[in-house]
Amino acid sequence: MINTKDFVLTMNGISKTFPGVNALENVEFSLKRGEIHALIGENGAGKSTLIKVLTGVEHPEAGSIEFDGKTVEVKSPQHAQEIGISTVYQEVNLCTNISVAENIMLGHEPHRFGSIDWKQLNAYARTALQRLSVEIDVSQPLGNYSIAIQQMVAIARSLEITSAKILILDEPTSSLDVTEANRLFDLMQKLKGEGIGIIFITHFLDQVYQVSDRITVLRNGKLVGTYATASLPRIELIAKMLGRSITDLDEVSKAKFTGEHKEGKKRLLEARGLGRAGSLEPFDIELYANEVVGIAGLLGSGRTEMANLIFGIDTPDKGSLTLNDRKVNHFSPLESLKNGIALCPEDRKAEGVVGELTIRENIILALQARFGWFKFLQTQKQYEIAEKYIRLLGISTPSPDQLVKNLSGGNQQKVILARWLATNPQVLILDEPTRGIDVGAKAEIQKLVLDLAEEGKSCVFISSELEEVLRTSHRVIVLRDHKKAAEYSGDVNDQTIIQTMAGNL
């Protein structure tokens, strides 16, 4: 055993159970002083539960936490902060309408003659940020700065109000671009140099290899292992995360090419000059059975708008839409549902799942909507449908009566998919179906989309990950500035698409 003084944190045999869903089982975790330690695992692997235990949000049923040489029991998030465990969450939880300095010093303002000493406050805040090599005007409202800066302010705050010994960064880079992320990494290196232990949670494996010293992998609430980053090849890391061999991942690409294009394929949907002012300029699109059409484009290029126009969330003011050679006259989700068009929306939480309802109720929702108010599915029939899709899509849950909000992101996505598959649609539009989902579930969903196309459905696959679009699609439509820019066959190379997205082609 290495000298225990090197370790700022040792968690031993941590166990935690929740009703049915997530659990930690006898997990070990240790963090050295001056170390960046990546915590990796699929959604639902237990990363967030482990962090919640460490920050006092949840209390473990078994196990001990040794922090800074002493055994501690973290009582609450506030207690965690007091003893020196600071957390910066994915969403910056600061107030954007007050100044940077106020944000940093909130609750710890220096006073002079009974009122706040603003000069001193700004000076403190400036010093705190200088420590992180951030030079900004601290008297400006926080909202004036980019998310990256806001994140750094959040870090500055967590370091300022306590002398943090551990800094937990929970998916800090998910809303940052490359340069911003690099800036954050520089900062992490700096803090590491000061002897702070950093726990870094991310889905981006590139970044894990860029900054971390060690990696701990969790799977299904159990510890897979802790490894030195330098000695763990990436492919092995993925295999450890998924707990299966790498060959499974290649299946997706294979599946696509077995689905050879048949001659005389059936045209299901056709849009001519379909458009809506302020949303998307008129475009043409044809969708055929047995194929996947990918939609690529930068954020804000009109991907979601296209999906919403076809599905009838927005009513087009130009052009026509025909389905099976029948013109669509009314545009609404209900009408689309009856016409056999389905949409898995981009924002899973706000537009997709109904969190407080059970999996069963979520799955039958669209089918029941088609049947109307008075043709109510018998409870037994509901269970049959729900169980069928839980099995078919591999939704991991102890029972169809589980509330959907308790599921992981990937499983929630599958529930929405099940909801639409239950209505047996002809055209299935998937808007960012793999966003925020771990590698394993991503591959599963991609494969599922190809299988559905194989069965005769027409799928539209929208994603901001170009590689994913190319992997799954037989045809690719590129959008740029709310316009359809080009259409390619599926074997197009990614450079052509990037050039089109950038407007060079």
Place this chain on the structure above:
Amino acid sequence: MKNNVPLLKRIRENRLFWPLVALALILIIDAIFAPGFFKIGILDGHLYGNLIDVFNNSAPLMLVAIGMTLVIATGGVDLSVGAVIAISAAMGAVLINPALGNILITNDILTKDATNTPLWIIVLADLLAGTLCGLWNGWLVSRGKIQPMVATLILMVAGRGIAQLITNGQIMTIYYTPYFFFGNGFILGIPVSIYIVAVVFLFAWVLVRKTSIGLFIEAVGINAKSTYYSGISEKNIKLFVYTFCGFCAAIAGLILSSYVHSADGNNNGLNYELDAILAVVIGGTLMTGGRFSLFASVIGALIIWTFTITMYTFGVPANALLAGRAVLVLVVILLYSDYARRFLNKILDRKGSQHGTAN
């Protein structure tokens, strides 16, 4: 999986548990301190006693609470039910009046049971007026996209004015015995109002649990956007619940005006909106919408009236009644806070596990 949960815990997690505990508590206090409370006698072939009073008095509130439950489950609220009660009452009184309210009939020209309108038209007009009010609310909320509190506030204020317009600004006394049947009549010794509540409750229950409407209402209350994306017309669901709530309030107005033999635009159904909301909240339906239980709301209404009658029995002066009610509200809200729940659950869990080891 299911069977691992202790029985005590499963009972406790049932949404009817806390309302029934609250009701039982009040009844236990009555049993100890007011020995006559449970006495039920027979007078002229009718049952009478405190418990019968509780049921009879709470009937209008139960009806309004049934409608209000559905509205609240969609994430809305209906503040106009009190005013709708007044409109419905006024409608009945005016139609019963032989001169249709144009002349105030004084006692000396009063002919007993004189009316030119058949009873079924009176009842139908009552219900129609209230249902139209509900339709109006539903239209404002679902089509006009006005916040439910603001939309129904319009009718809450204007409704009492409308009621007074209907009755020409008079408090109209009703002299028509057949009409009194709804509020004062008995069938097989049991008050008619209880039968009416039972029928409406059964109707509402079948409507929400044997069709998909209940599921849609809950889905709209939890996440209206997802529900819309799933092809459900949230507009029609909202229109329906407000209309139904108006219908329930109209029946309550019918019973109330029949019970007090008069229609008073200013006082019929006063504060019923707040009592109904309280009944729903006591029943455990969240004000933010979602899961609901009609039966729990009915129990909620029963709790409010049991408490009120209890205070009467204890001789609490009328002007202290509201203060007493405030205490009830306070206790309920505290009991329902997450903190109190956790605290109670902890105590009960510990007891449960001790039992477990003892066995």
